[in-house]
Amino acid sequence: MKLVARLEQSAPIPLAADIACDSGELLALVGPSGSGKSTILRCLAGLHRPAAGSVRCGETTWFDASRGIDISPQQRRVGFVFQHYALFPHLSALANVMVALQHLPLNERAETARQWLARTKLEGLEARRPAELSGGQQQRVALARALAREPQVLLLDEPFSAVDQVTRRKLLRQLIKLRRSLDIPIVLVTHDLEEAAVLADTMTVLHHGRSLQSAPPDELLARPASALVARLTDQPNVFVGKVLEQSPATDTTLIDWLGQPLQATHHADFAVGDSVCWVLPEAGVILVREHQNDRENTVNAIVRERLAWRGHATVTARVAGRGDATLSFAIGASVAQRRGIVPGASIALQLQKAAICLTPADPAAVAQIVTPSDVQR
Known part of the structure; x- marks a missing residue:
């Protein structure tokens, strides 16, 4: 069962987003506030109708603007965990989960709800109302309720944002264990890149409702498709250079960086003289001993902060x-x-050739991230 969507609209929040998530996979949608992440979830669930596009789950079309198809939220069998959980305050934890079990005979609902509460580590709390539960416990009730519907798709909208950091880590571990038993597409909205990297099989970066890049987290962070993606994923080492030489034979693109030649893995898309952005993940910067500073791409530096x-x-x-x-x-x-790495210390750094990623020099993104004075601020 695969979830595939193309969502388009110009207002109130612009969308030009492509979504794809296979059964058993978790797709994380990341991007700044206002980038359309929660709106996309609402479109998938049928709570918002975009101007154009389509949503398909397996062989079933849930939405197709061109064909006039718009299946109701109740018919889409979507489990939705909202940012603030949306639990019924007057109902117990057990009753909140039972609300999602209308598809079962009445005499089976309570026991099934208990089983889901047990799977989310809430045994013994069935009778408590939301106000009597901690934030983490409320989150797990909301997750149990979403899963009790036997959904074809699970949608998670910032599910850990309302809890403290320690509780968040516990919930992350529990979700990692739980999702191994869920053979459905899971779409997660989060502002936390670390959270996305830990949980997701695929990460999609959004900006102004537009999908910029989709890839496994490690690949996306190591090889951003543009300077804008690098900025939106909080890459600290993004700079401007100019191509000096292309050498396919040595698998090298030589660039000028502020007067110093820098070797990168060969990028055939750029010509000599082209301006480029180059991105280097933190893991690609290696601390070397001073007597080893004859290595390729070695620079001297002064520690500012640790x-x-x-x-x-x-x-x-x-x-x-x-x-x-x-x-x-x-x-x-x-x-x-x-090694005495303290502010003011002199160090030598190697910028690993294989880790340097070259992207087109996007003037708008460059202006925001790679001007030296901007880096300092």
């Missing part, structure tokens, strides 16, 4: 002789301590 968290350190360093250009990279906190 932030440590949970055994890892994120380091920002100003590149020597490159104006205000800075590079960001991550290392183990113990390594940073041992």
Whole structure:
């Protein structure tokens, strides 16, 4: 069962989005506020009708503007977990789940609801009303209710946004375990890139309602299709360069970066003289010892900032002789301590050739992310 949609409208929120999610897969929709993520979920569920496009689930067409097809939300068999859960405050947890079981005989509903509450780790809380539950427990009641419908598609709209960080991590682990048993398409809306990377098989980046790129999270973050995608996925190392040389024989595209030649893996789409954006994930910046600074793509830098968290350190360093250009990279906190990586320290960094991704020089995106003074701010 595959969910496929093309959604188009000009207002109130513009949409030009393509959605595709197979059974057993989780698709994460990411993008800034106002990019149309929640509107897309509402279109899939039948709660909003776009001006044009179509929605198909398996062999069934739920919506087709050109053919006048618009199946009601009740007929679409969609499980929907809303951002603020939308539980009935006057009903118990058990009764909230039973609301979704109208398709079952009356005498089976209570036991089935109990089974779903048990699957979401809520045994013993069946009689409590939403006000008597924690935020994480309310979220799990909402998830149990959504799944109790035996949906063909599960839609999750910022399901962890209303809980604290510790609870969020617990819920993430529970969802990871639960989804292994769900052979249906799951579409998740989230602002949290880490959350998307942990949960999703595929991530779609949206901007002003338009799909910019869809790919597995690791691939998308390592190879953004444009400078705009890099900016929207919070890539810290995005700069402008100019192609100096193309050498297919050595698998090299040589670019000029602020007066220094930089080797990237061969990108045949660009000609000598073209301006390009180049993107380097933090993992592609390697801390090297000073006596090893004869390696390719090695630059000297001064540490500006070191932030440590949970055994890892994120380091920002100003590149020597490159104006205000800075590079960001991550290392183990113990390594940073041992190597004396503190503000003001001189370090040598290697920019891994294979990790450098070249994209077209989009002037609008470049103006927002890669001007040296912007990097400094």
